[in-house]
Amino acid sequence: MVPAEFTRTYQEVFDEVRxxxxxxxxxxxxxxxxxxxxxxxxxxxxVPSLPQPHMELEFAGLFLLRQFKQRPVPELATGPVGLAFDSWSGNYFHWIAEVLPRLALLRKLQPDCVVLLPGPTPPEYIMHTVRALGFQRTYTIAPGELVHVSDLWMPVRPGRHGxxxxxxVREVREAVMQHFSNDxxxxxxxxxxxxxxxxxxxxRHLTNEPAVLQVLxxxxxxxxxxxxxxxxxxVRTMYEAAVFIGIHGANMTNVLFMTPGTYAVEMLSETYINPSYxxxxxxxxxxxxxxxxxxxxxxxxxxNYADITVDPVLVEQVVSEVCGVA
Incomplete structure (x- = not known):
């Protein structure tokens, strides 16, 4: 149930990424x-530590010059240290969709390493997911801090962002669901x-949400x-969802915690065709x-910040079909 104009673009993206x-x-x-x-x-x-290769000039300029300043750079650890995040990983989607698969790779070779985390205080979803993947030792790098690592292991992000x-993905999902199995x-x-x-x-609001809610x-x-x-x-809400509807954005990331065979419906602007979800x-x-x-x-x-407006008639068409089989 993806319109033809979206399907063509989606296929072009996947052909490039695979x-x-x-x-x-x-x-x-x-x-x-x-x-x-x-x-x-x-x-x-x-360069592979940057979100995109073209960002090298940005980080090789003033940022690199600042590293020449005289300041203490602590030695983090003598053993292996793992790095799986970049400057975009503070976003919920980028953490779940990109960092966690890299951590799943890392644990195959270095399951007992110290994992670096972005500071100043990692949110609970970071701590829960790192623990879910089996890492017990972490170090949070404070804003502005630089640490020296003698033995760094850094998984590569596969493909493009998202x-x-x-x-x-399945390995990450299984680990998180097992972590919360008692809930x-x-x-x-x-x-x-x-x-x-x-x-x-x-x-990124839905401008006519009251009309859409009447349908739903x-x-x-x-x-x-x-x-x-x-x-x-x-996680528990998505585990209990038979049908999930959302607007394109980080909220849709929780599709990861749905049950295979259930239904996810995305409202996405025709001006921003993105097949991540x-x-x-x-x-x-x-x-x-x-x-x-x-x-x-x-x-x-x-x-990426724009509001959207959706036709309630289209909502009814999709919802009635999905709910008829879900």
């Missing part, structure tokens, strides 16, 4: 690691219809706000549908 699904880990000796995950040795930035190796009630598995609202967040209420959807839940509550859903066997939406903000608003 050949780059390499799984590799760099081992680096005697390097410095900055608070945003950037690796430096002498006067050079290690596009995941299915086997690693999950099997009798409630895949029994609820959930709509997650973004209208209490800072941007007829199909017994309940509205939730993930920002009001703990990470454990979010189709990639995630298909990796774990969740059925995916898309409701094309219109731009709901002025054209000068950057697409």
């Amino acid at each position: 050949p780059n699904f390499r799984q590799a880990i760099y081992r680096l000796r005697n390097v410095n690691v900055a608070w945003h995950g950037t690796v430096v040795k002498h006067t050079r930035v290690f 596009y995941m190796v299915p086997s690693l 999950l009630r099997p009798e409630k598995k895949a029994t609820r219809r959930i709509y997650v609202s973004r209208n209490r967040q800072q941007w 209420e007829r199909y017994s959807f309940e509205t939730v706000y993930f920002e009001e839940m703990s990470f454990a509550e979010q 189709l990639s995630m859903a298909s990796s774990i066997g969740v059925q995916y549908a898309l409701i094309p939406s219109k731009l709901g903000s002025p054209l000068n608003v950057e697409h």
Whole structure:
């Protein structure tokens, strides 16, 4: 249930990404690691530690010059140290979709290493997921801090941002679900219809949400706000979801915790075609549908922050079909 104009773009993206699904880990000796995950040795930035290769000029300029200042750089540990985050990993989606698969790779070779975390205080979802993947020793790099590591192990992010190796996605999901297994009630598995609202967040709102809610209420959807839940509550909610509807954004990341065979529906602007959540859903066997939406903000608003407007008729068409089989 993906419109043709989206399907063509999705296919082009996946055709480009699949050949780059390499799984590799760099081992680096005697390097410095900055608070945003950037690796430096002498006067050079290690480009694979950056979110994108073209960012080398940005980090090789003023940032690199600042590293020449006289200041203490503590030796972190004599044993192996793992790094799987970069300067984009403070975002929930990037942590779950990109860092965790890298940690899944890391634990195959260095399950007992010290794992570096972004500071100043990692949120609970970071701590829960690191523990879920079996890492017990961590070090949080404070903002502005630089640490020296004699033996650094850094998994490579497979493919482009947001596009995941299915086997690693499944491995991450299984680890997180096992971590929270005592909080999950099997009798409630895949029994609820959930709509997650973004209208209490800072941007990317659904401008005509009341009209959409009128449709969803007829199909017994309940509205939730993930920002009001703990990470454990979010995992449990998605475990209990038979049908999940959301707006493109970090909220959709929780598709990862749905049960295979359930249904995820994404409302996505026609001006910003992004198949990240189709990639995630298909990796774990969740059925995916898309409701094309219109731009709901002025054209000068950057697409990643823009509001959307969705036709309630389209919502009803998709929801009625999905709920008829879910």
